[in-house]
Amino acid sequence: MPVNADATVPANEAEVQDGLPINELFYSLQGEGRLAGVPSVFVRTSGCNLRCWFCDSYHTSWEPTHAWMDIDDVLAEVRNHAQANHVVLTGGEPMMHDHSVELLERLDEAGYHTTVETNGTIYREAPIDLASISPKLASSTPTPERDPKGDGAWEERHEDRRIDIEALSRLVETYDFQLKFVVTDSTDMPEIDELVERIDDATGTTVRSTDVLLMPEGATRDRLEETRETVAELAMERGYQFTPRLHVTLWNDAPGT
Secondary structure, three states: OOOOOOOOOOOOOOOOOOEEEEEEEEEOOOOOOOOOOOOEEEEEEEOOOOOOOOOOHHHHHHOOEEEEEEEHHHHHHOOOOOOOOOOEEEOOOOOHHHHHHHHHHHHHHOOOEEEEEEEEOOOOOOOOOEEEEEEEEEEHOOOOOOOOEEEEEHHHHHHHHOOOHHHHHHHHOOEEEEEEEEEEHHHHHHHHHHHHHHHHHHHHOOOHHHHHHHHOOOOOOOHHHHHHHHHHHHHHHHHHHHHHHHHHHOOOOOOOO
């Protein structure tokens, strides 16, 4: 199911009706993280509490579009893809929405393995098999020079919200997790190292080097060509895991992939 371009997420980012604002629902391969290559159904919600300048799902954040779907309809669409028993709930930021918990509960009851892609600023209790946590670094902040809208209106809000140690710690303590960082270049690494240490110190769970995934920034093949080798070398230097962006390599920036 493609983007519905005729609707927008409410300006206050609040959920105003039952169900979920669905930007896309499609079948593909998981492109990132430890499950890269696994056939998966992607349920992409619309709306985000952050505004990364390089966001690869622009129509869930900067210009959000969606169709409202109740949970029964989402589940029916998921079941249409009988080849997959893995569902990825992504966004935007799916944990913004109360009904994401209900969807995860229903998916769990139906026997699906679930991954939730989250920026780590919101904690909710739900049956999540893998929390794919992607804390946003200072390099993600939409300064006026990088803001795709050109006005820098989100710079302060994004910077204030992008790291929540309490939420990150609860996610790490509660769920099987991976910490997945979008890396632009080597200048990101001191912040990543410091943040991993802060999370490790704040939890009763040891964050292993293999729990930390470095992913090259880039939503197109051309951009990945510029960042991929550098990020792979940075991962090797620290013993962190490198994760590809398989879907970009295969399909470039095509929607529904």
